[in-house]
Amino acid sequence: MKHLRTVDDVMTHAVISANRRTPFKDIVKTMRQWRISALPVLTDEGRVVGMVSEADLLLKAQGGDESRAVSAGQLMTVPAVTVTRYASIAGAARLMARGHLKRLPVVDDDGRLVGLVSRGDLLKIYLRPDEDIAAELRELIMAELIPAGSAAVRVHVADGVVHPDGCIPDPSLNDVLVRVARTVPGVVDVTARLDVEVPA
Structure with missing residues (x-):
């Protein structure tokens, strides 16, 4: 689409x-x-x-x-x-x-x-397919989050609601992810609860 x-x-x-x-x-x-x-x-x-x-x-x-x-x-x-x-x-x-x-x-x-x-x-x-939304989000995450550190984030979208999960090196990246996701056409809501990677 x-x-x-x-x-x-x-x-x-x-x-x-x-x-x-x-x-x-x-x-x-x-x-x-x-x-x-x-x-x-x-x-x-x-x-x-x-x-x-x-x-x-x-x-x-x-x-x-x-x-x-x-x-x-x-x-x-x-x-x-x-x-x-x-x-x-x-x-x-x-x-x-x-x-x-x-x-x-x-x-x-x-x-x-x-x-x-x-x-x-x-x-x-809001008729945009969930998989289209997820694919665009994955591209944005690679561009916005990965350069900031070793973020390992997976994205699932159901009925326009984004459900990311995974690990981020910095807790502030959670807010970045939410802001980025809300800019994507077709996103209804974002439930970002990512784990913070604790240095060994």
């Missing part, structure tokens, strides 16, 4: 969007047709300027919006919160959590829409 590290690895590339002039009824029809709950609103050049969601439309339908907003440009939430395709999955997740967002438009360096990432997309990293 491909290592999933950036938004580009998990985003949806085909995105249904609106422009500022898209009428209220067309937005509703599009959402129903494609079974989506929000649309990015774009300029004619493809740059994201806002998001219009079911919540925005329902406010109008319930009579809570007394303005004469009838197009995407008038109904949309601004400014649009976006993320670049090169952002880390963890970074996008933090951005969503802080803003209580369900999805983020993904943009290129010029602010043009290139995709959309949802909460469900970000969770794909």
Whole structure:
């Protein structure tokens, strides 16, 4: 399985969007047709300027919006919160959590829409096979721990939980191992209880 590290690895590339002039009824029809709950609103050049969601439309339908907003440009939430395709999955997740967002438009360096990432997309990293996680961890351990001393560490991963065991020459390496393991995509938790090698 491909290592999933950036938004580009998990985003949806085909995105249904609106422009500022898209009428209220067309937005509703599009959402129903494609079974989506929000649309990015774009300029004619493809740059994201806002998001219009079911919540925005329902406010109008319930009579809570007394303005004469009838197009995407008038109904949309601004400014649009976006993320670049090169952002880390963890970074996008933090951005969503802080803003209580369900999805983020993904943009290129010029602010043009290139995709959309949802909460469900970000969770794909946890579908990574345990053996893939273990193999990457073994490589990292060789790079990070072995040069620090004669560490002899074995790694077992079950349901995304890392269970290392073995001997380390320095107790501080236990914390290093935990930090390294938590950077690996797909890791749910780490239970590191390693023995410290006592010099003879």
